[in-house]
Amino acid sequence: MARGGQRQNGARRGTQQRRRTRAVDNEGIIPVLARTVREVENAVGRGSVMSSVRSKFQVVALLAREERTRVKTDPDLNESRRGEQLKRLDGIATILATTAARDSTLFTLLDENAEVSESAKVLMREMLEEAGLEAPEEPEPQVDDVVLPATHRQVVPQSVVSRQLANPFLVPDFTNARQVRTQARRLAGWELLGPLFRSFEYAGAGASACMALPDLEADPGAFQAPDGLELMPHQAQLVASAAGGHRTFLLADEPGLGKTAQALLAAQAADAFPLLVVVPNVVKTNWAREAGLWTPARPATVIHGDGRDIDGFADIVVVNYEVLDRHVGWLGEFGFRGMVVDEAHFIKNKQSQRSQHVLHLSEKIRARAGRPLLMALTGTPLINDIEDFQAIWEFLGWINDKVPLGDLMESLEETGLTPQDPGFYPAARQSVVDQGIVRRRKVDVAADIPARRVADLPVELDDEAGRSIREAERELARRLVGRYESAMATRSSGRTGEGIDHDLVRRVAQWEREDGSSEGGENVFGMLRRIGQAKAGLAADYAAQLARSVGKVVFFAKHVDVMDQAAEVFTKRGLRYSSVRGDQTTKHRQEQIDAFVNDPDVSIAVCSLTAAGVGLNLQVASNLVLAELSWTDAEQTQAIDRVHRIGQEEPVTAWRIIATQTIDTRIAEVIDRKAGLAARALDGAGEDVVTSVDVQLEALVTLLTDALEEQAA
Template sequence: MLVVHALWRSGRLALWAEDPALPTQAGGGEHPFAVRLPGGEADTVTLHLPTVEGRPADSPELVRPDEPPKTKKLTLKPWQVPVSLHEDFPDGDYVLGSSVRHLQQVAAFADDLVRRGRTLPWIIPAPAAGEAGAGGLRAVWRPVLTGSDAHWAQALAHAQPPVARADTGEGSVAQALDDLVDLAAKRLLRKAGVDDQGWVRELRGSALELQGELRSWQRDAAGGAVRACFRLVEPAEEEVDWRVEFALQPVDEPSLVIPAQRVWKSRKLPATITSPKQTLLAELGRATRLWPRLADALATAQPEEMELDSAAAHGFLREAAPLLHTAGFGVMLPKWWGKPSSRLGLKLKASSKSSPATVAGKSAVGLDSLVDFSWEVSLGDEPLSEAELTELAELKAPLIKLRGQWVELDTKRLANGLKLLREGGQMSVADLLHAGLSTEDTSLGLPVLEVSADGSLGDLLSGAQVKLIEPPNEFVGQLRPYQQRGLSWMTFLQSLGLGGVLADDMGLGKTVQLLALLAHPDSGRTLLVCPMSLVGNWQREAARFAPKLQVHVHHGADRKLDPEADLVITTYALAARDLAQLREVPWDRIVVDEAQAIKNAATRQAVAIRAIPARHRIAVTGTPVENRLGDLWSIMEFANPGLLGNASAFKKAYAVPVERHADAEAAERLKKITGPFILRRLKTDKSIISDLPEKLEMEVLCNLTAEQASLYQAVVEDMMDRIENSEGIERRGLVLATMTKLKQVCNHPAQLLADGSRLTGRSGKLARLEEIVEEILAAQEKALLFTQYASFGTMLRSHLSAKFGREILFLHGAVSKPERDALVRRFQSTEPGSPSLFVLSLKAGGTGLTLTEANHVIHVDRWWNPAVEDQATDRAFRIGQRRNVQVRKFVCAGTVEEKISTMIQDKRGLAARIVGTGEVALSEMSTDQLRAMFTLDADAVSE
């Protein structure tokens, strides 16, 4: 598998790759394991790369299966690297390096700038006569970077990976952004059938003159170190006119505002502002392009301010001020402007015809239910009567002082307010919630300032504390206080017929909270959809905490739904495949576990899950937002369809403003509308931490893939025949060899086969590990991954490093003490970018280390000696550890792993000996006992 890196050179995409299969010997100036990707034009670049022992160090994404990590001192050395110059990224099966992923972000930003029109035309010399538009000139498009766009461009420059900075030629982030904006703009023009060079040719001799104008225009967009600032002042008592005062303001010190009067009198001006008078005149002249009315002030020799009537002041607030601010000028507006109290708004009062039921599973309200409503028009908290609105409409003034405060009046809005006062009727609960929880302006023509309702709907809208309920008698177990709050919250939403997202941090017991809800005798019939790796876990946890539930696993070739089952468990793949069958059942509830599986709304399984009808919907996930806000939309669309509008409207209203422009108001709106339907508790919350044990241990049950099951069965049949025909030392050796082979199969077929084959999609244990590691990385936490096999540790390091694009540390018996100490120091570092995952062989890393930066410990395979496992766990759970440690012990369901685990837990008979001596005691079992121990259970296999 090649690791691909990207550079941007001379307006082209330059790609090169590392091949772990090539030799790594030192020598020469040519990169020893770099290869050129197929296609594109050939070239060579010189890169200054980290070098160890005379050869380039491997990139974090490239891990060699046959070689331990290097921890020697690194130096920078020049290396010749072959590259392929491409127009677009070529097809192929590659692992993307950090430089490629970074360049993809730059390209996405360029596309977004073009879509929003944040570009300016520019003229440059044509590289070839055939491309000249006029007089050897060529038209290009350049980005306009102001405000949040400038900050994002700066962040992209700072985030450029080291390998992309290693190029000794041209290729900065700014240059790449310029080129990619130009390519995106021309692609858009060509799609519209526009000749992007035509306007330059038409200008002929005027092109050079235009080029000078464009330079001024570009300067207008970019600004300088000092800018003009405009402050709007409302009229004092008995005055009519408004004033706009002029000032100078350093860009990097916006709190320093120097009035124009001080500039003209040269009084106490900072020494850093050179030529202040000329700067002020130049800045005012620059602003005139955006606000032509400013030319009147420039008719005076020393402009300090200009007067405006009410209509002109309103025009400045609505039109000129946003333009000036976007262009980089300073703008200071009255504090009341933009606040709800300064403009007319609506208050919505709703009442339901009947109170919703509170019995579990019997909701009387839903998103489609209707409620009675009436409108009230108000100015902030002050209601306005119909007579007052009529009087205000007759004034026909855009800004007036009403009840001691300035108010913006809009003729259309006043008319809408009068119309709504006379209206009333019914609306759906979904419309009511959207109006009450979102603060956006609506098609009503006025913003909705407040929504109130009676009963449980009112509690939801006001954020009132949910009344705590006790778990049902049928639930076997003790809920912690925060878990009881989770049960009460889900029951409350259920009583309203509304869905929710249980998004507690991993390890806080989401499964237990769900089972407490399902255990209620009136809970109704539930369909639970989860990854195959969790089916067995749900089945066993249900038997433990809700034993009276009739549980049916919908799986297998001859699968049929059990009409008597209270809880039906199936997988995402089967839910999509059996959609027609599942839709015929009147489900009371549908639960999706690991709901990030439906984060891509357009996938077949996400569409299928949303199509299954149910009165109550719950999504369970520790990561409601993984990569983008679209993930949240998809999960919420399952839980409460239509609440966030359609996907395109959500993207426009929330995703783009929040993700691209860091719009705090849009983020707050989104938080307000989704908040009542998402329950998220973190381990870092002190109220939660106080409820948790210091060390939380759990067994993670995994299913085998079909390939693993087949290989497992073949090993059992082969080895049992040999065991039956042997005795003494030979027999004991064969039993232990069988154990080793079966445990390797449970880990991954490639470990037993040792054939260097791919790892993806072949192991249920690896699939579950990937899911947990993804959550750990998303939470920006660290984990130790223990395995008793150094060979499997090498595989894990290579696979996880490529999948997550992270450096993975690996400690095994061949690592020297200085290298071992260096690995520990790097993992224990709190510096940003320090490694988050540490794979350790149990023998090499089980004792003598302090790794307290990790608060997760995963035993990928088991030693079966609790003392040995506890010693390994205590690498993280020891003095110096500031957080609670979660310990996960992986076991494959239905295999010898689970059977030994059960014996250890039960501590009956042989188990006591196993606890003391590990697996050696198994060799003393009879052949029938061994056959029962090794035989694969029917429910062990995933689909």
């Protein structure tokens, strides 16, 4: 009996030990992970890879990594117990790997730099709590939770809310996602960002600054521009690259080579809509206009202020850096499949708010779209302050703040070199260039572009001065309409039918031009001068950008106060300039010209349109800015001819600054119509028959006609 009791007691002790073992096995995070990974495996096997399944997959991977580290270093575990838990974690890892093999887009969630969504963070806390573990405290908000200054507020335009309601189940698109290699890399222990930057400083003569682009000779007509527009060969090459699958570009062509058109057509070729475009304020209206020309089937909308008037259903959303902070929240959730950053050197300071917002948005877009189109546009040469490009490379996803990423890291691995090898630097530089750097100069593609052209750059006057100018223009229109209606009511003979009497319109315009502001209103001369003053800062800012990008620039203006405002901007930017004005002595004038031509540190010539429009030779520059409109095409052509002269070796671009929603646009249209658009496009040739009187009269005729048509509508 004693022996039997001992056997019974031993059996009871064995059963209790097994129960204790099973209880221990069912405690902690491992059983929670095992159950969840089976749920993911079953869902993927059914073809269901919804966002909730992706979150589970990612959270299991993250917690399994942490638990493996804990198990390996836990001093309270004996070797037997440690081995048992590591074996269970290996089983979980095996299921993760086989599941990802069924849907390769899941591999992106295994990368150590993959973004953890808010839903995944919530799930992680729930799983830890279920396992009886304490969830970590939430970190202080960083770039992902953008902290705005108290002076700014986040907004969500109503039309965006309407779009979100119309698409409540918008899910991430990982159609084009690539598998990310996760095993240890040979270069993992090396500091690589510094050598990458230095590889550009060490570049020898003739080193490539442009990735390999498709040869269009095989199919030269494959990429046609919209009707009435011409796609130049160098533009078509970049579009072809996007059509072929390339998705990140640092487009650093010199100004005047059509970067805007290339970006829009690349987005079309890559089907990267909706597309977000972040630009300086001075060019955002121009982007909307260019979108209407190059991608007419894709509606564009421009965000002004709080965005009350934007079209939430547009395919192209244009926003300027200055108001990005108000909209960064909803922009990150909009579902963009592409993003363009114009004048990308604006984000070179990573500590600035604008840079943080841009990097935040690019991360959001990459998290939702496997391989979005990302383009950084800048005319700044690549050899200047190469470390300033770190933020741009991060925006493109080539690097983070510590190491190269993705394809760039793979390319560096394939060189078989390390930074201690002399051959590493040229190979590393080429690896970066191959990621998508495209740099062409005017002289490289001179056969593609006209020897001389005028490019209109619309700007928006959205301050108090702009509002005052528009109100003065409305008052002028009302005065013209009043004169017209009085004439119609009092005349006893002549045309009496319906519609606008265009003969009378012309006579009324002529009376206004001759009388000026005799009735107390502002005449067209005063209005144009005020417009010039209002856009002086914007024009000077663009000239400063050009000077930083391509070298010497000539800045033309009609009025002294506009020249003075521009000079103040250049001084604040740290740019040296010379000045050519009508009140200078001959000696002083020549000294100023010589300084611009001969001194490499003098980057801008601020010139009077009338005083410097003739008799000067300034072909040391190939870009000029026309800050104010001329009254005649001849006056404008004379100014351009100061740069486009014998000895000029580069194509010349005249940037004509035009204030939108003002009479400035009408003046420009009249000058172009009178001189002939075709003649002006073909190297400035054309009939010189238009006079200032013609332009003033035609501008008033157009203004009155538009007002009468609006009144009749």
